[in-house]
Amino acid sequence: MSLLDRPADATDPERPAGPARPAADSDDPALAPGPLPAARAPEAADDDEPAARGRVELRPWRWRLRTRVLAVAGALVALLLVNTVVEVAGAGDDGSGLPPGARDAAVQRLLDVRARAVLTHDEAAWMSVVGTDDASFVERQRAQFRGLDRLPFQTFAYRALPGRSYTVPGTTRRWGPTATVAAVVATHRLRGYDEGDVAEAVALTIARVDGGWRLLSDTDADAFLPPGGHSAPWDLGEVQVATGRHSLVVGDAGDDEALPALARRADQAVEAVERVWPAGPSTWPGRVVVYAAHDSQTMERMLRGTDLGGAQPLAIAYPVLDGFTWFDTPTLAPAEVGSRIAVDAAGADVDPSTLRHEITHVATQRQQLPGTPTWMVEGIAEYTALRPSSVQTLLEDEDVPDPELYESIGEGDFALHLPASVSFYTGDQGTVVGHYSDALIACTYVRERWGEATLLRLHAELSKSVDALDEPAVQSRVLRDVLGVTPQRFQEDAGRALDDALFG
Numbered sequence: 001m002s003l004l005d006r007p008a009d010a011t012d013p014e015r016p017a018g019p020a021r022p023a024a025d026s027d028d029p030a031l032a033p034g035p036l037p038a039a040r041a042p043e044a045a046d047d048d049e050p051a052a053r054g055r056v057e058l059r060p061w062r063w064r065l066r067t068r069v070l071a072v073a074g075a076l077v078a079l080l081l082v083n084t085v086v087e088v089a090g091a092g093d094d095g096s097g098l099p100p101g102a103r104d105a106a107v108q109r110l111l112d113v114r115a116r117a118v119l120t121h122d123e124a125a126w127m128s129v130v131g132t133d134d135a136s137f138v139e140r141q142r143a144q145f146r147g148l149d150r151l152p153f154q155t156f157a158y159r160a161l162p163g164r165s166y167t168v169p170g171t172t173r174r175w176g177p178t179a180t181v182a183a184v185v186a187t188h189r190l191r192g193y194d195e196g197d198v199a200e201a202v203a204l205t206i207a208r209v210d211g212g213w214r215l216l217s218d219t220d221a222d223a224f225l226p227p228g229g230h231s232a233p234w235d236l237g238e239v240q241v242a243t244g245r246h247s248l249v250v251g252d253a254g255d256d257e258a259l260p261a262l263a264r265r266a267d268q269a270v271e272a273v274e275r276v277w278p279a280g281p282s283t284w285p286g287r288v289v290v291y292a293a294h295d296s297q298t299m300e301r302m303l304r305g306t307d308l309g310g311a312q313p314l315a316i317a318y319p320v321l322d323g324f325t326w327f328d329t330p331t332l333a334p335a336e337v338g339s340r341i342a343v344d345a346a347g348a349d350v351d352p353s354t355l356r357h358e359i360t361h362v363a364t365q366r367q368q369l370p371g372t373p374t375w376m377v378e379g380i381a382e383y384t385a386l387r388p389s390s391v392q393t394l395l396e397d398e399d400v401p402d403p404e405l406y407e408s409i410g411e412g413d414f415a416l417h418l419p420a421s422v423s424f425y426t427g428d429q430g431t432v433v434g435h436y437s438d439a440l441i442a443c444t445y446v447r448e449r450w451g452e453a454t455l456l457r458l459h460a461e462l463s464k465s466v467d468a469l470d471e472p473a474v475q476s477r478v479l480r481d482v483l484g485v486t487p488q489r490f491q492e493d494a495g496r497a498l499d500d501a502l503f504g
Contacts, residue, residue: 096178104162106213107182107206111158114215118148118156131207131214140237141215147239147253154191158202160184164327166203166221179207181221183326188232189337193248193289196337198320201229222304226324231304233291246270251292255346259292262347266290269355276384276456277363284363289338292346299344315343315350317361339365356385367459371466373475374424379439380459383447390448391441391494392501404430405437416441416495418487421471445494450483458482 096103110129117126126145130138148156166181182204187197203221206213222230233239238253244263247270251259266288279286293299299313306318321334339362343350360381368377388394405414419435426432446455461478476487483490 096180098178101162103178103180104160106208107160107180107204110206110213110215111160111184111204115157117145118153121149123149129213129215131209131216133209133216137217143238143253144234147234147237150239150241151234151250152191152241152248153188154194155187155189155197157187157197158184159187161327166224168205168220171205171207171220175205175207175209175216179205179216181205185326187322190248190289193285193287194320194338196322196335198337199323199334200232200235201225201324201326202235203230225304226326227306228304228324231302233293233302236298236301237294246287247290248287249290249292249347251346252294252298255292255294258346258348262290262292262343262350265347265350265352266341266355266359269352269359272352272356272387273359273363273384276387276452277360279363282366284366288359288362289340290347291340291342293342293344294346296344299342302342313342313344315341315354315358317341317358319365336365353385357381360384364459364463368463369466371471371474372463373418373466373471374421375418375435375439375442376459376462378424378436379443380455382436382440383443383455386440388444388447390501391444391497394441394444395498395501400437400440404434414495414498416491416498418442418475418491441498442490442494445497446483448497449493454482 113125113129117123123142123145127138127141130141132138161183164183166183168181171179171181184202184204186200186202189197202218203225204215205217205220206215209216218230218235233250233252239250240253240256240259242249242251242259242263244267247263247266249259249263249266251262270286270288274286277283291302293302303313303316318340319336320338320340322337323332323334341355341358341362364380386394388397394400416438419438424432424435443455446458458478461482462475466474479485479487479490485493
């Protein structure tokens, strides 16, 4: 997470299978048997403003370390909340009056129709299973499909968790005993960007209405979903897409004029990051997916269930996973299958250096194992974003927007500290800004004294999996091995270099 503002740079749970064939005895024309598409969509043919002061630029790529914990903790919290507000239905009699398993089968057939409609670009099929009682919901579904139809999906699927649903008060009273708020795993893979299927939790209200099974709502249990549930941009409204040389930008349809400019800035940022972190099969793909939120409220919804410490993010990079824990469904440890960068206000306030920082988190995803010191995670991203040749250059260009830093140096009481990972993001805004400043100065000093190649080697050595309790000892060993200095000597020398840069 980053709290740094800077001037604009002018250069600047099991993976579900594909849709299943509807049962031959379905009484609903919309769910009648029909030819299924391939599990994958057809292959496509080959063919700035400054950051607003006071806004927060969050960069917690450390979510890789938190997401697995959050997935489990979020499911437990959801269960606790559900037990006080709604019932969690399990296996057995579902109260629908239908034969055992009949409702689950009908729900899955409806979901298969929706998934097939996306892959075959069939709006009529998508709308055929939408209930018509709520005109605003009908229009939202049309808008959602228009957005989905613009995205380059390689795979797209829904899988209901058998016997798992939320019984929301009033649902059966309104729609009858067949109504259910089904727990559904939605998966997608963006062609050319994701290495596997990205999983997301959604809860869909479905009932048998006028002789056919229909989708009636998709928000009734949003408050009880695992972290990240029902929060993709296309879940929140109609989306538009802009494609760059190295980027896919997904944003609100109302921001369609701003998205191409954001794609161009993202392309430039990718190319700049590649000068330090070359793309390749074993490193990173050299392409990014950017979610451009229309406003702060949309940004908050996109980051649903994520612990941001009360901060209002301007930009954030995070991994996407192929699974999560929900209810008591067994799951393997989720794997990272891609990444996303979310920006607020359609990227209008995100300057190029911020994009370079976020893209560095994407570029170093495979290298930074759990336990990489946070000061190195954030420091190397800041260094890559700015590429300063020396501490003096860093200060002269005013790339450290930390007034307290300059004040403490002027008073002669500045001391560089390598912040511990457990406390890097804690404290008031001034404290966290100070941690970012220390991280950037540390990396810049290594570049100045030992060269960029040594800085990258230091990053590589510190990026090996380390237990948090062992961080001080490992850090001390790596600094000795790579730089030939102790942590204390390193901090003293870097602080002295900073003082010399200001006062000669």
